[in-house]
Amino acid sequence: MTRPAIDVDYTVLDCPDPAALAGFYRKVLGWELVRAEGDWAVLQGPGDLRLAFQLAPDFVPVRWPAEGVKVHLDFVVDDMDAAERWVLGAGAELVEGGENHPTFRVYRDPVGHHFCLCVRD
Numbered sequence: 264m265t266r267p268a269i270d271v272d273y274t275v276l277d278c279p280d281p282a283a284l285a286g287f288y289r290k291v292l293g294w295e296l297v298r299a300e301g302d303w304a305v306l307q308g309p310g311d312l313r314l315a316f317q318l319a320p321d322f323v324p325v326r327w328p329a330e331g332v333k334v335h336l337d338f339v340v341d342d343m344d345a346a347e348r349w350v351l352g353a354g355a356e357l358v359e360g361g362e363n364h365p366t367f368r369v370y371r372d373p374v375g376h377h378f379c380l381c382v383r384d
Contacts, residue, residue: 325373
C-alpha cells in the first residue's frame with residue numbers, strides 16, 4: 264500500500280483567549296497574524312509553518328514537569344540571553360533556567376503553555 268499524502272497543517276494551542284495568546288506569540292516570533300475570528304486565530308511563519316490558537320474556555324495549564332506536560336514548543340535562538348530578555352518582556356515566565364541545561368531554558372506563556380528556547384546547533 265502506498266502512503267497517502269499526510270502533512271502537518273497547524274500546531275494548535277488551546278487557550279481561553281485566542282487573540283491574546285496569538286498576540287503574545289506574534290510578538291515573540293515576529294510572525295504575521297493571518298486570521299482572528301472569535302474562537303480561532305492563526306499566525307503564519309516562514310514557509311508552511313503555522314501556529315493556531317483555539318478557544319478552550321475551561322483550559323487549565325499544567326506544571327512543568329511534575330504534572331506531566333505532554334507537548335511543548337522548542338524555538339531555536341542564536342543569543343540565549345537576548346532571546347530570554349525578549350520573551351520575558353513579552354510576558355513569558357521563566358520555569359527552568361540554564362544552570363542545569365546550558366543549551367536550553369524552559370518558559371511558560373501567559374496562559375500556561377510551556378516552550379523552550381534552545382541554542383541553535
